[in-house]
């Protein structure tokens with residue numbers, strides 16, 4: 643298959659490109675490099691440096707691209723930033739998807755590509771039950787989570803009104819790094835537990851755990867960690883599934899392992915893989931952090947044939963650690 647990967651210079655998009663290539667698919671990356679890295683895109687993958695909101699360039703790219711699937715990874719994804727600057731999220735995340743849907747609608751006779759969208763368990767806010775199923779009530783607590791839910795609604799409406807095929811994949815915690823090295827997780831600021839604990843441990847700094855009074859097995863937050871290459875594989879399966887469908891279709895599917903690990907359990911595995919103790923302190927809870935988030939992944943297994951190869955915690959941490967140990971002093975943003 644041939645893919646247009648919008649946001650392909652970011653963490654998940656760049657891992658997707660690698661895995662797609664290993665499975666024999668070709669990609670074109672479309673990214674403005676605002677939060678991604680030129681170095682993350684393999685030199686033999688065509689790269690268009692452009693903004694998703696630039697509808698002219700986007701339409702030209704789609705029109706003659708002969709794409710089987712278009713992937714949307716191009717969003718802002720910092721919950722705290724979305725609370726202090728919601729305008730960024732409604733502009734980039736919501737308007738960005740509207741511009742893309744409009745381009746796809748207008749070009750329907752020229753491009754029959756399916757759309758696969760990166761959504762998030764943040765659409766649920768504090769979940770009504772665990773594990774979280776696709777149809778559970780959605781009460782996003784941040785502009786980031788709200789932007790993702792609005793995107794899902796827009797995609798669903800466009801699919802049924804205009805005979806398009808789309809899918810929202812709701813990720814739980816993406817983590818780890820490509821097994822072949824060279825790329826990894828480099829958000830700025832980094833808000834995710836695993837890279838932050840690894841970075842602190844390598845710098846011999848104290849790690850802060852946000853809250854130990856949650857109603858969980860040890861009082862710390864419980865999350866569902868899925869290796870980024872397993873996510874990538876599920877995205878390829880999603881394209882194959884949608885491409886085989888005739889007529890309008892939309893669905894939302896959870897991508898997680900279904901297992902929850904507490905912050906303290908994760909730190910323990912990092913200590914084991916590193917072979918050293920990590921200094922820890924307990925800080926205040928972060929605003930809006932639910933106690934537990936883990937996926938009911940039965941729908942992903944049933945519809946996509948979703949499986950995991952790398953998502954045991956030790957493999958996740960070993961691959962992430964290898965990248966942090968080899969990573970250059972920071973990527974060049976181009």
Ligand SMILES: NC(=O)c1ccc[n+]([C@@H]2O[C@H](COP(=O)([O-])OP(=O)(O)OC[C@H]3O[C@@H](n4cnc5c(N)ncnc54)[C@H](O)[C@@H]3O)[C@@H](O)[C@H]2O)c1
Pocket residue numbers: 648649650651652653654655672673674675676677678679692693694695714715716717718719734738760761762763812813814815816817829
């Ligand atoms: N990382 C996670 O654990 C996680 C969990 C749930 C959902 N998601 C979603 O997955 C997607 C990818 O996440 P990530 O961690 O790889 O983020 P990232 O910030 O590493 O990558 C996003 C990429 O999109 C590009 N981009 C953003 N806005 C753009 C625009 N207007 N035009 C062109 N390019 C643009 C950035 O430059 C960057 O390369 C996001 O939609 C995010 O909300 C991520």
